[in-house]
Amino acid sequence: MAAFVQLVILGLLAGGVYVAVGVGFGLVWGVLNIVNLAHGALVIVGGYITWQLFTAFGLDPFLTLPVDAVALFVLGYALQRGVINRIIRAPLLFTFLLTFGLNLVIVNILLLIFGSDFRSVTPTYSGQGFEIGGIVVPYVRLTSLGAAILLSAGLAFLLSRTRIGLAIHAIAADRDAAQLVGIDLRHAYAVTYGLGAACAGVAGGLIAMIQAITPTAGEPYTLQAFVVVILGGLGRVSATVVGGLAFGLVEAFGQSIPGSGSVFANAIAFGLMVLVLVTRPQGLMGRLR
Amino acid sequence: MRRWALLAAVAIAAIACGGSTTGGPTTGSTIVLGAPLGLTGSLTKESILTQQGYNLWQDWINARGGIVVNNVKHPVTIKYYDDTSNANQSAVLMQKLITEDKANFLLGPYGSAATATDAAIAEQNEIPMVEANGAAQSIFNQGYKYTFGVLSPANKYLQGVIDMAATLSPKPTTIAMLSADDNFSLEVAEGVNTYAATKGLNVVLYKKYKNGATNLSAEVQAAKAANADIVLNSGHLQEAIAINKAAKEQKVNAKIFAYSVGPSTPDFITALGKDADYVYGGSQWTPQVKYTPAFYLSVAEYVAAYKAKYPGLGDPDYHVAESTAACLALQRAIEKAGSLDPKKVRDALAALDVTVFFGQVKFDSRGINIYKPMVVEQIQNGAHHTVFPDSVADAKPQYPTPAWDQR
Numbered sequence: 227m228a229a230f231v232q233l234v235i236l237g238l239l240a241g242g243v244y245v246a247v248g249v250g251f252g253l254v255w256g257v258l259n260i261v262n263l264a265h266g267a268l269v270i271v272g273g274y275i276t277w278q279l280f281t282a283f284g285l286d287p288f289l290t291l292p293v294d295a296v297a298l299f300v301l302g303y304a305l306q307r308g309v310i311n312r313i314i315r316a317p318l319l320f321t322f323l324l325t326f327g328l329n330l331v332i333v334n335i336l337l338l339i340f341g342s343d344f345r346s347v348t349p350t351y352s353g354q355g356f357e358i359g360g361i362v363v364p365y366v367r368l369t370s371l372g373a374a375i376l377l378s379a380g381l382a383f384l385l386s387r388t389r390i391g392l393a394i395h396a397i398a399a400d401r402d403a404a405q406l407v408g409i410d411l412r413h414a415y416a417v418t419y420g421l422g423a424a425c426a427g428v429a430g431g432l433i434a435m436i437q438a439i440t441p442t443a444g445e446p447y448t449l450q451a452f453v454v455v456i457l458g459g460l461g462r463v464s465a466t467v468v469g470g471l472a473f474g475l476v477e478a479f480g481q482s483i484p485g486s487g488s489v490f491a492n493a494i495a496f497g498l499m500v501l502v503l504v505t506r507p508q509g510l511m512g513r514l515r
Numbered sequence: 516m517r518r519w520a521l522l523a524a525v526a527i528a529a530i531a532c533g534g535s536t537t538g539g540p541t542t543g544s545t546i547v548l549g550a551p552l553g554l555t556g557s558l559t560k561e562s563i564l565t566q567q568g569y570n571l572w573q574d575w576i577n578a579r580g581g582i583v584v585n586n587v588k589h590p591v592t593i594k595y596y597d598d599t600s601n602a603n604q605s606a607v608l609m610q611k612l613i614t615e616d617k618a619n620f621l622l623g624p625y626g627s628a629a630t631a632t633d634a635a636i637a638e639q640n641e642i643p644m645v646e647a648n649g650a651a652q653s654i655f656n657q658g659y660k661y662t663f664g665v666l667s668p669a670n671k672y673l674q675g676v677i678d679m680a681a682t683l684s685p686k687p688t689t690i691a692m693l694s695a696d697d698n699f700s701l702e703v704a705e706g707v708n709t710y711a712a713t714k715g716l717n718v719v720l721y722k723k724y725k726n727g728a729t730n731l732s733a734e735v736q737a738a739k740a741a742n743a744d745i746v747l748n749s750g751h752l753q754e755a756i757a758i759n760k761a762a763k764e765q766k767v768n769a770k771i772f773a774y775s776v777g778p779s780t781p782d783f784i785t786a787l788g789k790d791a792d793y794v795y796g797g798s799q800w801t802p803q804v805k806y807t808p809a810f811y812l813s814v815a816e817y818v819a820a821y822k823a824k825y826p827g828l829g830d831p832d833y834h835v836a837e838s839t840a841a842c843l844a845l846q847r848a849i850e851k852a853g854s855l856d857p858k859k860v861r862d863a864l865a866a867l868d869v870t871v872f873f874g875q876v877k878f879d880s881r882g883i884n885i886y887k888p889m890v891v892e893q894i895q896n897g898a899h900h901t902v903f904p905d906s907v908a909d910a911k912p913q914y915p916t917p918a919w920d921q922r
Contacts (some may be wrong), residue, residue: 229736229740232736233736234735235730236733236736236765237733239732240730240732242641252673296760321671333555334522334555337555337559337837342559342560342563343782343785343787344560344753344756344782344783344785344786345778346760346785346786346787347684348786348787352763352790353760353763353790354763355764355766357766357893362765362766363762364764364765365813366764367764395676437729437756437757437760438752438756438757438782440559440560441559442555442556442557442559443729446727446729448568471587471711475731477730478732478733479733480733481585481724481731481732482733482736482737483658484737487729488722488723488724488725488733488734489696489723489724489725491724491728492725499903502855510552
């Protein structure tokens, strides 16, 4: 029983990272209709900012998260305004090509700056945690989950309560109608992509504490974000939260199958994704559009 | 016009100088060596270490004028291509190196997967490939005649740790093995699983995970539940770091933590800080080993040469050393063959038996070096120390590993 509870907790805690990675990806996909293949690279940019601030100035990694968010927002805004906006109405394949290219460019710039060394943010409390009845809860992972939930809540608030958030919703519903009522499309697009990038940056900061990062470490996260968003359902932040936590749980239980079960943890997660697509194409929590 | 005149003058001067050393070796054609490496992609780190090892030797041999074949000095250039850490791409580039760049001989890529695909290309073209970074025995069980590996095969990677464990007191008895599911890692794991019983140790958990996994919490949880004395990882740097982090988070207090790949690299210590202490690793080579080289540099000179060429990176790790050793094996074979003919050099490689700073280089009938022992390293106070076997050790193992909350 204790082992089962421990597994559930580990799964949910791991899910926190997937939530953080997923929300930004889901926002960009839902509003801009771009499957952002550069998302993982943006995540790692955030990771390197946290690492740099931690090693150079000894800043607590959790305090660097707002810096990640702001820096990545600016980068994302500029990328959308300067590059991606040019193909926003082009067929899907073009957005794939462009974001894949951006991914390569960002990864290689990181390689030039930081080299291929493995970096990890290891504050003094790294690896420590509390124990209740034999169940271990590591602080860093718990706080990461908290930060991911907070990030999602903040994003949901921004989208539903602010002027720009409502504009983004309007665009997602009908971009031509939105333009007719006077929404500055290019600006709103750029803000959307910037917000997605900011979420990626925060996720990267969390990931730098949990694992070792290299410039190429972001690629699996693009894929995981994709699964998370499909699992939860496109179009709502809360759905991505459910998707992320579900992905973490499925992974943990997949890994705990005896013998070579771990090898299939990903296969199980993707299998579940296919199952969801077949039986509930709108996702576990999504609304049909 | 003036430039041409100048060039001609230089050329004449060069010929004059060459002429003045009659009797000494003359300079012959340049030997081209080809090597595809993962200069981008997931294997960038290790591939760059490999390249450093190759380049160290290239500098040294060219400073001497080149490889001497029948009293003619042949300078060496190594032609690299980036295979983006993709084994199939590596094979394509290997073929390109042979057909387009006219490579005389081949040096291996990084990793067992790429080495396996490249070995097939070397075989088809009947050009020797000396490699230093593909330890999976599956590469050498294909009956290939043109692939030679200077490193100890995969099944030996963690055997040193088992040998060492058998000498410790109180003797550990149980092993939890977490292994990645790629060929190389599985061979390392199977090597331990069969060898442990002969030393009175019992593998109580054998768990495979997906190669490249970053979240290994559930696997580490299983190792904790198994309550093993020894936690072994047969995988890669990224996974070794993940397992060590998870072990601390989940308060797994084993007597020995040993990982096949990772602890020997400086990154392992910089990424983990003091949590890297007490971790053991199997290593092809350490800067502390004591071998008497027949040629090239001594171990101390090699370390100094590395630090001079690549300042700020610390000591060379074994990836660098084994890569240099591959070049040395090829050089000695070319000299012995007295020819640049691929078949003659291949025969000289098969007959090679020489000790260099890296240890004994000799190939069995399959082409892998089963004669050089693996050593065991331990990280003590943030520094690498060789702790086993005693004959090459510079420190005693710090055993048992203290519990996480007592460090």
